[in-house]
Amino acid sequence: MNYTAEAEARGYAQAASSLEKDDPHRASELYAECAKLYTQIANDLETDNPEYYKQRAEDYQDLSKRVLPRSINEGNAKSIKENLVMAQIPDISFADIGGLEDVKREIRKAIIYPFSHKHIYDYYGKKAGQGILMYGPPGCGKTMMAKAAAHESGAAFINVRTSTIMSRYVGESEQHIKEVFEAAREHEKAIIFFDEIDSIASRRSESEDYIKRVVNELLTQLDGVDTSNDNFLVIAATNTPWLIDPAFRRPGRFSKLLLIPEPDQPAREAILSNNFKNKPFAGIHAADIAAMTAGYSGADLTALCEDALDLPLHEALSTGNTRPANMGDIMQALDGRQSSTRSWYIEAERELDKYGEKDTFTF
Numbered sequence: 001m002n003y004t005a006e007a008e009a010r011g012y013a014q015a016a017s018s019l020e021k022d023d024p025h026r027a028s029e030l031y032a033e034c035a036k037l038y039t040q041i042a043n044d045l046e047t048d049n050p051e052y053y054k055q056r057a058e059d060y061q062d063l064s065k066r067v068l069p070r071s072i073n074e075g076n077a078k079s080i081k082e083n084l085v086m087a088q089i090p091d092i093s094f095a096d097i098g099g100l101e102d103v104k105r106e107i108r109k110a111i112i113y114p115f116s117h118k119h120i121y122d123y124y125g126k127k128a129g130q131g132i133l134m135y136g137p138p139g140c141g142k143t144m145m146a147k148a149a150a151h152e153s154g155a156a157f158i159n160v161r162t163s164t165i166m167s168r169y170v171g172e173s174e175q176h177i178k179e180v181f182e183a184a185r186e187h188e189k190a191i192i193f194f195d196e197i198d199s200i201a202s203r204r205s206e207s208e209d210y211i212k213r214v215v216n217e218l219l220t221q222l223d224g225v226d227t228s229n230d231n232f233l234v235i236a237a238t239n240t241p242w243l244i245d246p247a248f249r250r251p252g253r254f255s256k257l258l259l260i261p262e263p264d265q266p267a268r269e270a271i272l273s274n275n276f277k278n279k280p281f282a283g284i285h286a287a288d289i290a291a292m293t294a295g296y297s298g299a300d301l302t303a304l305c306e307d308a309l310d311l312p313l314h315e316a317l318s319t320g321n322t323r324p325a326n327m328g329d330i331m332q333a334l335d336g337r338q339s340s341t342r343s344w345y346i347e348a349e350r351e352l353d354k355y356g357e358k359d360t361f362t363f
């Protein structure tokens, strides 16, 4: 009865081993999944040789730690920087982001001009570039916006992954945060991006000690940014702004709050058109579907298109005849997929009320 679980575990291990080099984080997750399955098998009363499976679980658990940033485990400090800094400037530009013109304008003012018109800011004695915190429902383009901002300003993009920063060893997470800022100073122009910052910048009053230390270090580093000398800006993004320690909003830290709302009509049209490209769709008008999908996130729209493709695909599996997806398929897919942003607004309303921050994060 454990054959399927065992086959699945082997599948995870295989996939993990092929990813070790290119995506050690994913490989580590997959090895951990594999270990979990072996533990399940070992704990199953019907398993013949539980010791064997227990050992396998331990082996893969070890492996899942070992493939992770070797820099962390082996104290090879140089490559953590390599891990953090994307080799190139991201290739997403504002043109790839549909609509959201107000947000783009704000980003130009806050991120691009401070780089491109530095002398003007200097002349008027303005500190260029305060930190920016983007917030809003998931799947609506926060990560995309940050990358596009780096692209538009020609800045190196330092994409900070929480999993790279957080370490089990005392003091190491703080060290990693320092290294992120050091890495930024080595570039002529850079943007440090803390994606999903809620997982490292949570409220100290509700956190464990090691989180408190990380939060304090991040605050210290932000305070040390001298925007007249430093050529980098800091951007953060979160779906749960109410979880962030309010100290991060003081002047000079993330003092600019920017809502990234769900895509408007032109944005939805652009996202949909992107999804139709190179796929078998026929007789479909993105504008019509955009008009019917107010409140849908970018991720919702992508899922909708995939659902619509599944319909003729399943037909083809039984009849052997392929046909493109049409408007009828889209309509049917629409019945099964609601907007996911509505529930975010309900939760946000409740949580912001609870923390007394309704006037801070508006929508």
Ligand SMILES: Nc1ncnc2c1ncn2[C@@H]1O[C@H](COP(=O)(O)OP(=O)(O)O)[C@@H](O)[C@H]1O
Residues within 6 Å of the ligand: 096, 097, 098, 099, 100, 137, 138, 139, 140, 141, 142, 143, 144, 145, 237, 260, 263, 267, 270, 271, 297, 298, 299, 302
């Ligand atoms: N305005 C937009 N224009 C084009 N694509 C978008 C837009 N908003 C979201 N998307 C699509 O949705 C996906 C999720 O966006 P992402 O930036 O990861 O969202 P978030 O970081 O807010 O959760 C993107 O990869 C993109 O395909």
Ligand SMILES: [Mg+2]
Residues within 6 Å of the ligand: 142, 143, 144, 195, 237
């Ligand atoms: Mg994101």
